[in-house]
Amino acid sequence: MRTVAQKMLQTCNKLFSRKTPNDVLEGHPSNIETAAQMDNIQHFSSPPNPSCVEAAREHAHHVEAVIERAHHGGGWLLSGIICINILILGCALVSGSAFNSVAITAVHRQIFLIILLLLTMLWMLFYTVVTSRKEQAVVFKDSHAGPVWLQAGLVLFGLLSLLMDIFKMATYVGYLHCDSAVKVAFPVVQAVFLFVQTYFFWVHAKDCVQLHTNLTRCGLTLTLSTNLVVWMAAVTEESLHQTEIPELNVNVSHKMYRASYGEKKCKCTFSVCDTFKEAFYYLYPFNIEYSLFASAMAYVMWKNVGRLVDDHSHHHVKFRPKEVCFGPFMGILLVVAGLVTFIIYEVDILKEDEGHRNRALLIHFVMNIVIMSLMSLSTMIGCIVYRLDHREHVSEKNPTRSLDVGLLVGASMGQFIISYFSIVALVATRARGYLNALNLSWAVLTVLQLGLQNYFIIEGLNREPFHVMQEAALHTNAHAFQEHAEMSTIIDSNKSSYCLTPSEDKPNWKRRVLKEVCAFLLLANIILWIMPAFGARPQFDHPTEIKFYQFKMWAAIVNIGLPFGIFYRMHSVASLFEVYLIS
């Protein structure tokens, strides 16, 4: 089979090599990648022999292996080195400006960021105008990349970041007479960047680029590292800002941190400055989220450069919400209850009275414990059903899916870190008082829930979709059956044939349970997303951890961990939807 394919490719090659002008060739002809792409592009750009094109399509898998190997070539390596260098330089600059505000000021950091943003925009314009215009540039689209929730999140957080930039401009215009103009220039550049980048990812997130691959790889890692440096800068700025504000009920001395910010002789020329400043710091978390979303999309695009995908593997599944009722009903109840307690919390926590604030914390903790317990319970049921359920694991390789799983697990790390640090602090101080005890239970349940949910989602994504198995059952073709049963011949026959019994309309009880669990978890994740995304920060309203770790460190932990936690919840919602569809 392999040698046949090779011969066909070679024949096609010989046929075309006389017809195709040589100027399409870029770079060194010795580069395997270019050669393979040439093959590929020649087949698709001017197909005089349809059978050849068919053959090439059929053997896409073989060529893909070649291309994937070529990933280890020059462009891949160079783009990696560029990414590492920008990231570490950015990290050094950001920490330098945080720890030593004399020699490296925010202005230096912002100049560096402006340069990065301009370079990235230049590349994006170049890509949009030059590369993607050519017919051969994007022959394939990865239907898994840039899903709707990521695109929608990008636009939503992009708009809120834009608002932040507008507030920033308005604030720093008032300081222009005594502060650097860079502080106005940076939000202007960033606002333009937000437009360009959001447009770029909206249009091109699914591209599998085949032309100028080396340049595109470098451009995408530039985008990735720019977003990560912006993320680092935003996290640091927010942490520093939080340490500046005197906390209401925390008797930690802020003198040490305030020393460097104390000499603010520069006064704003108009009175609304402080309001604007308050407002834009409130919008920082959205900008942090935006950078994370954009980084994820840039990374997926980078992985897809030079990939050849066969689109037909994407099954369109109908979404039939009528199949389930208990899960969504409980989920909606939970969302409504969560919203109510969230509003009570937000109102009460700002009050001066200690009793009101403690009540707000009490309600918030109890609500979260209830949510976590119900989620853990339902996930456990789901996991048990998986053990009983003998569906096959998916056999085909799916880079986007493994990337998705990686992002999911990576993002869950943020919430894991916050919870474990809470647990250690609370256990070490022996969790005195009902609030501490509740906080500890919440943290322990969160760890449990995260572990279970990760297991449930990954296991669910790796199972063969039910409708595929039904198709296999409907085609009562002996060969198709054989392929499916290939690995399960030692399983006794009544078990392997069970998947053929359910009829089209009535799902069996295992599918039903899985769907209910998915629907419930999906809605629960939505409320767990809403609460921290729109301002619930019990981590700062409750003093135990702050006292234990000192404010600066705790602020760093929460400000790094929480945005990942929020990203994790959104990602979970999307993944659970997918699990729902294939269950």
Place this chain on the structure above:
Amino acid sequence: MRTVAQKMLQTCNKLFSRKTPNDVLEGHPSNIETAAQMDNIQHFSSPPNPSCVEAAREHAHHVEAVIERAHHGGGWLLSGIICINILILGCALVSGSAFNSVAITAVHRQIFLIILLLLTMLWMLFYTVVTSRKEQAVVFKDSHAGPVWLQAGLVLFGLLSLLMDIFKMATYVGYLHCDSAVKVAFPVVQAVFLFVQTYFFWVHAKDCVQLHTNLTRCGLTLTLSTNLVVWMAAVTEESLHQTEIPELNVNVSHKMYRASYGEKKCKCTFSVCDTFKEAFYYLYPFNIEYSLFASAMAYVMWKNVGRLVDDHSHHHVKFRPKEVCFGPFMGILLVVAGLVTFIIYEVDILKEDEGHRNRALLIHFVMNIVIMSLMSLSTMIGCIVYRLDHREHVSEKNPTRSLDVGLLVGASMGQFIISYFSIVALVATRARGYLNALNLSWAVLTVLQLGLQNYFIIEGLNREPFHVMQEAALHTNAHAFQEHAEMSTIIDSNKSSYCLTPSEDKPNWKRRVLKEVCAFLLLANIILWIMPAFGARPQFDHPTEIKFYQFKMWAAIVNIGLPFGIFYRMHSVASLFEVYLIS
């Protein structure tokens, strides 16, 4: 081809399923992994039909794909979740004990570590006694895993860690009347652990375990996370210890850091205590290295669980050192010069006199700049030769190699971080004085050299070995030629046939240059390994960065970054040796 293989596998299966007793089956029969392994084990343990075994051997690649997919199953996931949980809990405990020495003391951390060490040892004993004894457990060995340099490094650093533990025991026995007994128990347990673990990796590092895979995966991630937690604890302890010692020429106030250590009323009962304490802190870097080495080996073993390797892909290449002369000669010169300046540095830096110390720093900086420049230059020559050289890239998938490359790039991150933080500090303070200027040049050249060397090594490892190409030339089999030339048909024929011209004995100039470059870089990396590994710490002897970032932060950066840097140099030596052999 695929369907034929499937049919053969099924036939084999049916043949055996009657003969094999069912009690070999562990876990759920629905698990694909178990099923596939069963196939495999059945084929190899009692082969009644040699043609069947042959067929199975031949189609190992196909089965491997199935097994690799099954990696995403239960054990893989569970072991990952265990690893994350232990790591983050360890991280929280270690930071808790570093930042808050009241509620969480070193004793708590050490109790946690003792539990981890005991659990890991228990698993290792279980593995050695139960799993690996069974005949079917380890049918395959990965010849790439656990190379000699890693094994040798593990033993060397293990011995030095053992020395550290002995000193620790001797010290804390003197404090027994007023301090916790845990401080004596911990080094005792760790010493036993060092023996058990070093033996374990010495014997089992190459195993591709096929039995109890889920348990083995969990055990290996337990080993991995234990080593990483030990590493974290050691790094933190060393950083805290360094901030305790008043630096000679640094006028940073240590009051803040000393506050928590000031109340040491507990006195040692014998006089040599302080000498022991001095000695064991000097040995900390070796323990840090040991943990990193062990982590790397545990990770490789974890990746190899359930893998089926065909050993015949390992070519034995003769090492003929006579082929090259200029590179090794220059390299040896560099090593000797480096050793001389290193000794001068170590002697002079301890003197009270400012002039002597500055001279020592001057010599050290100049020597490092010379080494880095020569290395960058030779690596650039090597990279140019790669561009001229049209050897094919390796087509077969090699997980150990990609892991190796990952470890190489990951470890280089440590040196990158130190260099970039230096650059930022020096540029921000405008690098006044000759020492600062030299330090800056050194840092910039290091970044350049690291980037180039990473490129050179990865590119070298991904090229088809020369001897393989010669073999292809010697077998003047038309089919073999066709397979090789498969992708290069559009390259004109004189280029693609060049690789067939060199005779067996006299390498052409390109090979010669590559070998010279490899030999030179190898020796240069050895001296760059020796200097920091045996105590050269210009990062702490030169005050600019300490003043800029404050001592605590700079100590953390160097103590995390430098061990990775040392690991990187050793890894580079091994990789360059491999590149030398295949060039």
